[in-house]
Amino acid sequence: MKISTKLCKILFSIVLLIALFASCKKDDVAAPLIVAKATNAYSGEQVRGYFSLLCTISQTTPGFFPPQVSRAYGYIGITNYEAVVNGISGAQSLSGQLNGLTNSDLPKVSAGLSYNWAISSNAAIADMMRKMFADKISSINSARIDSIELSNLTSLSRGENNEVISRSVQFGKDISGSIYKYSTTDGGDKSYMDPFQLPFPLPIDTFCWVPTGAAQHPISPNWGSNRPFLSVNVSNTQPSAPIDFSIVPGSAFYKEAMDMYTQVKSNTADQVEITRYWADDPFNTCTPTGHTFNIMTQLLEENRATLEKTSVAYARLAIAENDAFISCWKGKYKYFLIRPVSYIKKYIDASFSTVIGTPPFPAYTSGHSCEMGAGSRVMISLFTDGSGNYQFTDYSQLRYGFAARNFSNFNEMADECAKSRFYGGLHYNMDNTRGLQVGRAIGDNVNKMINWPHNIK
Amino acid sequence: MKLWLRRYHINFKPFGIIFPIIITIKSFKALLKLLTVGILFVLIFSCKNKASLDSTINDFANTECRAMQLRIQRFKLADNIRFTQDSIIQKTQSGDTLQLHEKITKMYMEKELLFIQSSRLADSIKVQLDIIMSTYLTDKNKKLAFNRKLDSILIIKGCK
Numbered sequence: 001m002k003i004s005t006k007l008c009k010i011l012f013s014i015v016l017l018i019a020l021f022a023s024c025k026k027d028d029v030a031a032p033l034i035v036a037k038a039t040n041a042y043s044g045e046q047v048r049g050y051f052s053l054l055c056t057i058s059q060t061t062p063g064f065f066p067p068q069v070s071r072a073y074g075y076i077g078i079t080n081y082e083a084v085v086n087g088i089s090g091a092q093s094l095s096g097q098l099n100g101l102t103n104s105d106l107p108k109v110s111a112g113l114s115y116n117w118a119i120s121s122n123a124a125i126a127d128m129m130r131k132m133f134a135d136k137i138s139s140i141n142s143a144r145i146d147s148i149e150l151s152n153l154t155s156l157s158r159g160e161n162n163e164v165i166s167r168s169v170q171f172g173k174d175i176s177g178s179i180y181k182y183s184t185t186d187g188g189d190k191s192y193m194d195p196f197q198l199p200f201p202l203p204i205d206t207f208c209w210v211p212t213g214a215a216q217h218p219i220s221p222n223w224g225s226n227r228p229f230l231s232v233n234v235s236n237t238q239p240s241a242p243i244d245f246s247i248v249p250g251s252a253f254y255k256e257a258m259d260m261y262t263q264v265k266s267n268t269a270d271q272v273e274i275t276r277y278w279a280d281d282p283f284n285t286c287t288p289t290g291h292t293f294n295i296m297t298q299l300l301e302e303n304r305a306t307l308e309k310t311s312v313a314y315a316r317l318a319i320a321e322n323d324a325f326i327s328c329w330k331g332k333y334k335y336f337l338i339r340p341v342s343y344i345k346k347y348i349d350a351s352f353s354t355v356i357g358t359p360p361f362p363a364y365t366s367g368h369s370c371e372m373g374a375g376s377r378v379m380i381s382l383f384t385d386g387s388g389n390y391q392f393t394d395y396s397q398l399r400y401g402f403a404a405r406n407f408s409n410f411n412e413m414a415d416e417c418a419k420s421r422f423y424g425g426l427h428y429n430m431d432n433t434r435g436l437q438v439g440r441a442i443g444d445n446v447n448k449m450i451n452w453p454h455n456i457k
Numbered sequence: 458m459k460l461w462l463r464r465y466h467i468n469f470k471p472f473g474i475i476f477p478i479i480i481t482i483k484s485f486k487a488l489l490k491l492l493t494v495g496i497l498f499v500l501i502f503s504c505k506n507k508a509s510l511d512s513t514i515n516d517f518a519n520t521e522c523r524a525m526q527l528r529i530q531r532f533k534l535a536d537n538i539r540f541t542q543d544s545i546i547q548k549t550q551s552g553d554t555l556q557l558h559e560k561i562t563k564m565y566m567e568k569e570l571l572f573i574q575s576s577r578l579a580d581s582i583k584v585q586l587d588i589i590m591s592t593y594l595t596d597k598n599k600k601l602a603f604n605r606k607l608d609s610i611l612i613i614k615g616c617k
Binding site: 353 | 521524525526527528529531532534535536539540542543568571572575576578579580582583586590597600601604607608611617
């Protein structure tokens with residue numbers, strides 16, 4: 001009895017001490033800025049739904065070629081991130097980190113007030129999607145955005161305070177408005193209205209690009225002058241000059257063309273399939289950027305990623321893809337290199353034809369290689385220990401009538417994507433190997449040079 | 458059910474709020490019977506589930522097969538269009554291209570039709586695949602099994 005009373009006293013003292021310490025600690029910490037559930041408390045499903053829709057809209061909106069699509073995904077990705085960043089522990093806004101985006105450009109949350117980050121994200125993405133396709137969006141696509149937005153808002157608002165709902169919607173829209181304003185000064189605003197950027201005087205020389213099909217002008221010749229999200233992604237990633245042009249049989253350049261010619265002539269059925277798989281579709285495609293985002297969406301889905309991980313992943317990929325196309329296009333128009341099909345038809349075999357049509361822009365370096373190089377680096381950083389090892393099946397092309405493809409490493413996937421352009425007769429080997437280098441450098445910059453939150457769920 | 462269980466010396470006993478029922482098995486024979494029933498139940502349930510998955514994959518393969526056919530048609534049409542365009546470019550200076558232009562116009566109409574069909578099918582495949590993913594393909598092994606099964610059905614159907 002005596003012992004038990006003593007024990008009670010000791011226990012009581014310990015509890016009292018803990019309570020005292022805890023209350024002292026509370027006093028030392030400043031009041032939290034925002035009273036809200038963390039971003040990782042929400043599902044990322046609604047955002048993934050929007051990015052899936054984005055592919056459909058990119059496919060069906062006139063004027064959206066690979067550079068324009070990468071830009072649309074780019075700005076929508078960072079808009080969503082900014083709409084939810086305040087709910088991510090240890091996260092920093094992209095303002096002050098991205099080229100030309102200052103702290104004062106973005107709206108701030110009100111201290112002490114509650115927000116629902118999923119509702120902010122919903123409003124921000126829907127609004128930004130309308131803005132990025134504004135002058136060309138079809139009524140069907142517009143209705144699709146409206147429908148998803150309303151459906152998401154209805155489900156996210158259940159049990160939520162009305163003031164929180166309207167404040168969160170307004171914050172999302174304010175973010176979208178601010179990022180859109182920022183986008184208008186990058187050089188690519190409404191470029192879908194004039195994707196060929198005419199007039200563009202075609203340089204004329206034996207090494208120069210010439211039309212390879214119906215399009216008599218190359219796409220977006222000034223795209224390389226656009227403002228990237230990270231300046232180093234363009235200034236520090238430019239490829240060295242291509243192999244010296246020559247029509248002399250036995251020269252290094254002739255050999256590049258000959259290698260590709262031999263490859264196309266001896267393609268296996270699997271190599272033809274790989275060519276078409278990465279080309280997506282001959283008519284309506286959401287472009288290489290859309291395919292890479294579709295893969296990302298599937299990976300996030302499989303990992304049941306929260307709104308936090310989904311938003312960080314899309315933002316990283318968005319920056320990487322946007323900048324990959326700017327950097328790639330800068331190189332393309334600097335060297336303005338003739339496509340292999342034109343060279344081979346003129347100097348090797350006039351009856352030569354490629355596996356699929358050649359897109360209307362210069363060869364060096366390959367757009368697919370640049371963008372997939374960048375995208376794969378982002379995926380490696382998000383889903384692997386750095387090795388790139390990750391077993392997955394790309395189901396994203398099933399809906400377009402392609403069989404699913406299995407991969408066990410993201411580097412291997414990027415290599416296959418790059419190689420597909422060689423099999424197809426669209427690019428010299430050097431376009432792909434150096435394109436991958438450009439892209440990988442960009443992906444690494446995006447991973448390392450931006451202060452991304454750690455331990456995201 | 459209760460009577461049947463009692464017949465085999467399996468009794469229910471109330472046990473507080475957390476565990477309302479405790480099953481007491483009074484004989485080894487009863488334990489064996491219970492196990493047999495349990496195994497049968499699991500077997501029947503898993504067979505039913507497998508049958509349902511097989512039929513889902515089969516339905517999906519039918520849709521996918523149609524998508525594959527449409528894809529082949531799209532690439533074939535794209536080749537026809539580009540080769541005709543090449544011919545127009547070559548003949549522009551030397552001859553009459555009116556027939557080729559008419560041919561291209563027809564092909565563009567076909568392209569629109571193919572696009573509408575393909576898009577509708579793509580939307581339907583996406584919905585089906587989302588359901589399959591969330592309902593059945595919950596781990597990597599199940600995905601691999603699904604891939605193999607789908608592949609084999611597509612080959613049997615002559616789509617791949």
